[in-house]
Amino acid sequence: MDPVKATGPLTATRTLSAMGPxxxxxxxxxxxxxxxxxxxxxxxxxxxxxxxxxxxxVQVMVQDVLSAATAVKATDRYDWWKVLYAxxxxxKATRNSRPRDRALLQAEIEALFVADTAQAxxxxxxxxxxxxxxxxxxxxxxxxxxxxxxxxxxxxxxWPVCYGCRIAMWALPYGAWVSAGSATVLSCESExxxxxxxxxxxxxxxxxxxxxxxxxxxxxxxxYVTLVAxxxxxxxxxxxxxxxFKNDNQEPWLRVTQTRRAVPVFLARVDANAALRRGWHxxxxxxxxxxxxxxxxxxxxxxxxxxxxxxxxxxxxxxxxRLHDLLKDDTxxxxxxxxxxxxxxxxxxxxxxxxxxxxxxxxxxxxxxxxIARGTxxxxxxxxxxxxxxxxxxxxxxxxxxxxxxxxDGQAPALAGPEQWQALIQxxxxxxxxxxxxxxxVSVLLQQQGVAISxxxxxxxxxxxxxxxxxxxxxxxxxxxxxxxxx
Numbered sequence: 001m002d003p004v005k006a007t008g009p010l011t012a013t014r015t016l017s018a019m020g021p022x023x024x025x026x027x028x029x030x031x032x033x034x035x036x037x038x039x040x041x042x043x044x045x046x047x048x049x050x051x052x053x054x055x056x057x058v059q060v061m062v063q064d065v066l067s068a069a070t071a072v073k074a075t076d077r078y079d080w081w082k083v084l085y086a087x088x089x090x091x092k093a094t095r096n097s098r099p100r101d102r103a104l105l106q107a108e109i110e111a112l113f114v115a116d117t118a119q120a121x122x123x124x125x126x127x128x129x130x131x132x133x134x135x136x137x138x139x140x141x142x143x144x145x146x147x148x149x150x151x152x153x154x155x156x157x158x159w160p161v162c163y164g165c166r167i168a169m170w171a172l173p174y175g176a177w178v179s180a181g182s183a184t185v186l187s188c189e190s191e192x193x194x195x196x197x198x199x200x201x202x203x204x205x206x207x208x209x210x211x212x213x214x215x216x217x218x219x220x221x222x223x224y225v226t227l228v229a230x231x232x233x234x235x236x237x238x239x240x241x242x243x244x245f246k247n248d249n250q251e252p253w254l255r256v257t258q259t260r261r262a263v264p265v266f267l268a269r270v271d272a273n274a275a276l277r278r279g280w281h282x283x284x285x286x287x288x289x290x291x292x293x294x295x296x297x298x299x300x301x302x303x304x305x306x307x308x309x310x311x312x313x314x315x316x317x318x319x320x321x322r323l324h325d326l327l328k329d330d331t332x333x334x335x336x337x338x339x340x341x342x343x344x345x346x347x348x349x350x351x352x353x354x355x356x357x358x359x360x361x362x363x364x365x366x367x368x369x370x371x372i373a374r375g376t377x378x379x380x381x382x383x384x385x386x387x388x389x390x391x392x393x394x395x396x397x398x399x400x401x402x403x404x405x406x407x408x409d410g411q412a413p414a415l416a417g418p419e420q421w422q423a424l425i426q427x428x429x430x431x432x433x434x435x436x437x438x439x440x441x442v443s444v445l446l447q448q449q450g451v452a453i454s455x456x457x458x459x460x461x462x463x464x465x466x467x468x469x470x471x472x473x474x475x476x477x478x479x480x481x482x483x484x485x486x487x
Contacts, residue, residue: 021054021164022046023127028243029141030126032185033168035198036175044195046168054167058113061170064209065093065109070102076212082180083173083208086246090138112139112170115163122160126168133166134158140169141183142245142252174205177222180213182246184222186229189238189261196229223305226259227267228475235268237261242309256312263308266353270346271474275338279323279346280304280474282339286326301476308354320355323347324436327443328386341447344440351437359423359434363416364399365441370411371402372442373451382446389439390432396425 024034024046034046040060041053049057068084071077085094092098092108099105120130136158161169175198176183186197207215220228226240241258270276284300291297307319326343351357368385375381388394399421406415423434 020047020049021051021162022049022168023129023164025127025165027126028185028187028241029172030165030168031187031194032175032198033170033172034164035194036202037167037171039195039198039202040171040174045191054164057171058110058167061167061174062106062109062113065170066102066106067209069093069098069105069109070100076210076214079180079212080209083178083183086178086181087141087173087183088139088170089247092138113163113166120160124162124165125159126165127162129162129164131160131162131165133161133163135161135166139166141172142247142254174202177201177225178205178208182244184242184244186222186226187241187243188226188229189240190230190233193226193229193233193238193240196232197225200225200229221299221302221305223257223309224302224475227263227305227308228477230259230264231267231271231475233264235264238264257309257316258312259308259310260354262354262356266308266350267474269349269353273345273349275342275345276349277342277472277474278336278338279342279344281472282336282343283323283326283346287322301474319350320347320433320436323350324390324439327440328389338447340443344444344447347440348437348444351433355430355433357430357433357437361424361434361438361441363420364424365438365445367399367406367415368402368438368442369445369449369451370415371406372446373449374406374409374411378446378451385442386439390435392425392427392431392435395435396421399425 022034022037024031037054037057038044038046038049040057041049043049043053064080065084067077068081071081081094084091088094092105092112099108114133116130116132118132120132121134122131123129124131134157140159140161172185173183176185178184178201186194188194188197204216222242222244226242230238230240239259239261240263241256243254243256245254246252270280284304286300287298287303288296288300289298304319307317307322310316323343323346327340327347372378372381372385385398388398399418403415403417423431424438425431
């Protein structure tokens with residue numbers, strides 16, 4: 001799996017007449033590295049990096065590579081070698097036969113970044129500039145394992161890679177969100193968001209190089225870092241794509257997740273509304289996991305961030321489904337005052353802003369809510385509705401029952417008739433999402449009408465803790481422990 005085939009056609013984002021050695025192309029791995037190099041050079045954009053800047057960046061990278069390649073195993077310094085191995089498993093810096101003498105290895109690493117000569121061998125595979133150096137798969141990330149002999153076109157000795165792109169492809173782990181076995185890079189409509197993502201990851205990389213992964217007491221997921229970058233850039237429409245990949249000389253893989261363009265607008269709306277913030281914090285609390293010793297094993301705010309990303313292969317969780325599960329929870333857990341309404345309104349806001357669902361289910365929700373409220377056991381009727389809420393056929397049967405009961409009571413003619421049930425009981429795309437929204441709306445109406453369908457609200461201490469959370473933004477920069485200075 002080579003980087004060109006993995007990501008499709010490449011497009012350069014600026015003209016070849018630019019004076020600087022770097023350009024951010026359309027290739028996500030090269031672009032991440034170019035932005036990382038710009039951050040390391042203290043420049044606001046890859047276009048602004050000068051040749052002198054590039055030389056300083058190379059010096060930093062070479063020293064970091066040497067420190068990692070000659071580090072003793074099981075030390076903090078060795079963690080950066082694990083990162084490099086996950087990206088360049090057959091390179092001179094990571095192969096088992098590499099010299100452990102720093103002076104001997106230095107010449108080999110520096111040779112990766114020699115300047116281009118006037119005699120080009122072809123246009124750069126990443127930015128189309130003239131390139132005089134050919135690189136095979138050992139120096140580039142996301143290539144097939146060592147069992148694959150050759151991925152090059154016929155009669156080609158390597159991919160032409162220019163000086164700037166060679167720097168970018170090895171600056172990649174600084175600008176990516178890295179673990180010991182994978183890296184994640186960002187594609188985004190907003191260059192400002194790309195820059196924010198790169199800046200935070202360069203800071204994180206410096207902490208890993210200095211103190212290893214143990215120096216990151218908490219850390220934030222790549223999805224969370226992306227959402228913060230979107231928030232800091234602008235609350236306008238902006239789609240993002242995360243490319244997470246690994247090649248440790250076994251079987252390389254690539255996972256692609258993306259947000260919809262309206263996610264920044266949704267986040268801004270949630271941050272500005274108390275009820276929506278309440279729902280968001282309840283969601284994150286439900287997603288937090290602990291081990292037997294009480295230590296957090298899954299941070300709820302990071303798990304919630306992942307729910308806003310949709311996997312290209314369809315293997316991702318749904319935010320609406322998670323909110324639906326919380327609203328229909330039958331474990332007896334109590335919610336703080338206003339909690340059910342907060343969760344329901346969060347689901348409705350997500351459907352409206354992100355999914356673009358504009359159909360109004362209020363009339364049908366009112367029908368079901370009145371049927372529940374008028375029963376001798378509202379809690380029993382709510383349980384009956386909850387058990388059929390996502391089934392098209394069973395929901396249709398319940399609507400018939402509720403409508404006929406209210407009709408006999410002289411109420412149904414003023415409520416939603418069968419013509420308004422159609423979108424909810426048909427088997428068609430997105431109908432399940434409509435049924436989830438119906439459930440959320442019914443929950444809101446029942447709470448507004450004071451219908452008792454759940455346990456009493458949480459105790460006063462729990463209520464105070466939630467109210468304290470409501471006054472906090474939904475995305476907190478305190479998650480970035482690596483911004484707190486050198487390790």
